[in-house]
Amino acid sequence: MFTSIIFILILSVATVVFYRKVRKITRSIKLGKDITINDNKLLRWKRVLFIAIGQEKMLQRPVAALLHIFVYAGFIIVNIEMCEILIDGVAGTHRLFSFFGGFYGIMVSIFEFFAITVMFGCAIFLVRRNILRIKRFWNKEMTLWPRSDANIILITELLLMSAVLIMNATDSILQTKPDSHYIKVGSFMISSIIQPVFSDLPSSSLVFIERFCWWFHIVGVFAFLNYIPYSKHFHVFLSFPNVYYSKLRPAGEMANMPSITKEVKLMLEENYSDQDENSEVVTFGAKTVGDLTWKHLMDAYSCTECGRCTSVCPANITGKKLSPRKIVMDTRDNLEEIADKLFNRKSSEKDNEKNARSLFDFISAEELWACTTCNACTYECPVNIEPLAIILEMRRYLVLEESAAPGPLNNTFSNIENNGAPWQFSHEDRMEWAKDIYIHQR
Amino acid sequence: MEKQKIDVPVMADLFAKNEKPEYLFWVGSAGAFDDRYKNVVRAFVKILTHLGISYAVLGIEESSTGDVARRAGNEMLFQMQAMMNIELLNGYEVKKIITCDPHAYNTFKNEYPQFNGNYKVIHHTQFLRDQIETGNLKINSAIFAEKTITYHDPCYLGRANGEYAAPRKVLDLIPSEKKEMKRNKSKALCCGAGGGQMFKEAEKGDKEIFIERTEEALETGADIIATACPYCMTMITDGIKYKDKVEEVKNYDIAEIVSLSLEI
Incomplete structure (x- = not known):
């Protein structure tokens, strides 16, 4: 009875805290410009099925894909067991589902198998990050926090899975003790291997270990759940909607700017009148996170900092400052900072505007101008994040609002404006190439 | 072997004669002005002639598609280029565009439709592939x-x-x-x-x-x-x-x- 109350208390706190953080992230994402994405629902669901659930784009790197599947599939399946743990916790029962009989033992054995795959995946991931030091985990933007974040996640998962196995092993031994009240369900496939470690211990110690592991696991799960929204690990939730809302049009197509169309029409068409009189002054391009769309901001929260984008970026490969992953991470950091101030009731609105940092406090013009718009980053991202879209919106701000393009590009612009070509040639000479072409016909 | 001069047909001339070519060949700024690349459009025009394709170019009326301007952040310039080009192309009732430039291809195919420029856009490698598949092009x-x-x-x-x-x-x-x-x-x-x-x-x-x-x-x-x-x-x-x-x-x-x- 007493343990039930404690359990319900912990469960409630964990749920409420998690809910509040998720709501804050939702509000943060909604700080982005409103756009409507509701076309082609069937195709979008198909992409969720293949790209998000089916991990299609992960397969481009088979080793990482396999290990990720171990952790991903394993974690989902192991969490089925959470149903029993939750009910046991609330009701004060022990292994409530054991009434399934022999089937229960088989199920738990399967869960144990997947616990092992999760542990295997996490262990190799730790080796790849910390011992093999794969380059994309050690780029400049991978400072102490992002590196630690990854390790905290992997170590936590290892600990949680170990707790389940030790709990099962001690439980199985306790079942055989004549004075024990542990329900007889037999040994389980994996934990039976580690049983000998505990077999000489007295019942009291075994009960302590078994209970400790049970509580450690479930409290650990709640803690982990509440850690996720503060971490890159939030992709476990957001990758699904992020893929759903991702761009369907060809990668080469840039987002249109209707606000500019209006300006151009006012210039080019004599009879064009601006019917939309209530139109407010808009910023061209993006200076702040609020100038990006909510989808760009969702991208930022969906990023798991794997660095595939950066590892294929031609600018980054050749030593330029640009890293697509950093663009996405910076967008999230800036957004978090702004949201913290904005949603904090104590600070006044004026304060916020004065102190608010812009995207340009995080991302330099040098990074933005190094991009070749080659789309390698967007192609590579396993959850269809578009770092390129953010880069281009920021370039638009620099050019349209600040006239701050690099000098040579300004010359290019005036050449196009004056003679219709990026070079300084007269359009009268546009047919020079066609002089004196001869064909040899048989 | 007979050597023949090619007179590249220009849209305005054909239009004046009330002729409508099947394809518009978009030469692009590089095709017009880059000394090395001029040879590419010349080679392609030879192929078009060899295959007896009905085509024309815009000649001195052609202007930048605006691809560079757009990607360098100058949306204003891009849209002006787009609208002027579309007015010209629609005026000539262009239906199909061939280009050797993937950037022009991308802009026409994906970005001009938003400004009422709807064409069937073909990259020259796609055009050549089609000519092979129909048996027109044999080497x-x-x-x-x-x-x-x-x-x-x-x-x-x-x-x-x-x-x-x-x-x-x-x-x-x-x-x-x-x-x-x-x-x-x-x-x-x-x-x-x-x-x-x-x-x-x-x-x-x-x-x-x-x-x-x-x-x-x-x-x-x-x-x-x-x-x-x-x-x-x-x-x-x-x-x-x-x-x-x-x-x-x-x-x-x-x-x-x-x-x-x-x-x-």
Whole structure:
């Protein structure tokens, strides 16, 4: 009875805290410009099925894909067991589902198998990050926090899975003790291997270990759940909607700017009148996170900092400052900072505007101008994040609002404006190439 | 063999005579002004003539598509270019556009429809592929038989629009050895010129992108690096010069390879 109350208390706190953080992230994402994405629902669901659930784009790197599947599939399946743990916790029962009989033992054995795959995946991931030091985990933007974040996640998962196995092993031994009240369900496939470690211990110690592991696991799960929204690990939730809302049009197509169309029409068409009189002054391009769309901001929260984008970026490969992953991470950091101030009731609105940092406090013009718009980053991202879209919106701000393009590009612009070509040639000479072409016909 | 001068048909002239060609051939600024690349559009015009295709160019009426302006952030300039070009194209009732430039291809196909410019847009490698498939284009010559060709995917044809097959299909028709680079198709490395880079100095780094890509192409041991984009041509040609391989390795556009193989 007493343990039930404690359990319900912990469960409630964990749920409420998690809910509040998720709501804050939702509000943060909604700080982005409103756009409507509701076309082609069937195709979008198909992409969720293949790209998000089916991990299609992960397969481009088979080793990482396999290990990720171990952790991903394993974690989902192991969490089925959470149903029993939750009910046991609330009701004060022990292994409530054991009434399934022999089937229960088989199920738990399967869960144990997947616990092992999760542990295997996490262990190799730790080796790849910390011992093999794969380059994309050690780029400049991978400072102490992002590196630690990854390790905290992997170590936590290892600990949680170990707790389940030790709990099962001690439980199985306790079942055989004549004075024990542990329900007889037999040994389980994996934990039976580690049983000998505990077999000489007295019942009291075994009960302590078994209970400790049970509580450690479930409290650990709640803690982990509440850690996720503060971490890159939030992709476990957001990758699904992020893929759903991702761009369907060809990668080469840039987002249109209707606000500019209006300006151009006012210039080019004599009879064009601006019917939309209530139109407010808009910023061209993006200076702040609020100038990006909510989808760009969702991208930022969906990023798991794997660095595939950066590892294929031609600018980054050749030593330029640009890293697509950093663009996405910076967008999230800036957004978090702004949201913290904005949603904090104590600070006044004026304060916020004065102190608010812009995207340009995080991302330099040098990074933005190094991009070749080659789309390698967007192609590579396993959850269809578009770092390129953010880069281009920021370039638009620099050019349209600040006239701050690099000098040579300004010359290019005036050449196009004056003679219709990026070079300084007269359009009268546009047919020079066609002089004196001869064909040899048989 | 008879040598004949080609008079490239110009849209305004045909229109005055009430003639409507089937295709508009979009030459592009590089085709008009880049000395090396002029040879590519000349080669392609020879192929069009050889195949007896009904086409015309805009001539001095042509203007930048605005691709560079847009990707360099100047949306205002892009949209002005787009609207002026569309007015011109729609005035001539253009239905189908062929271009050798993947950037123009991408802009026409994906971005002009938002401004009421709706055309069937065909990259020259797709056009050549179709001509092969319908049996119109036949190549008997084996002038490249002893050569190895490697193909560099332009970003705006490949990743941007998913066209990896057409250029390879055309090259398959040319008797020669083919060899893929380590990074090819969707994994191909950019030549370094897109997004406005062509017209500015690269940012500080360890290496130029075009050198990285040229080195990869040279690693294949190919005698010919085939390209299908004016920017890629400039970058790869520069790369070959930089690596001091001008004598051994040539950079040809696929149109040139076809035109040379046709011996026209």
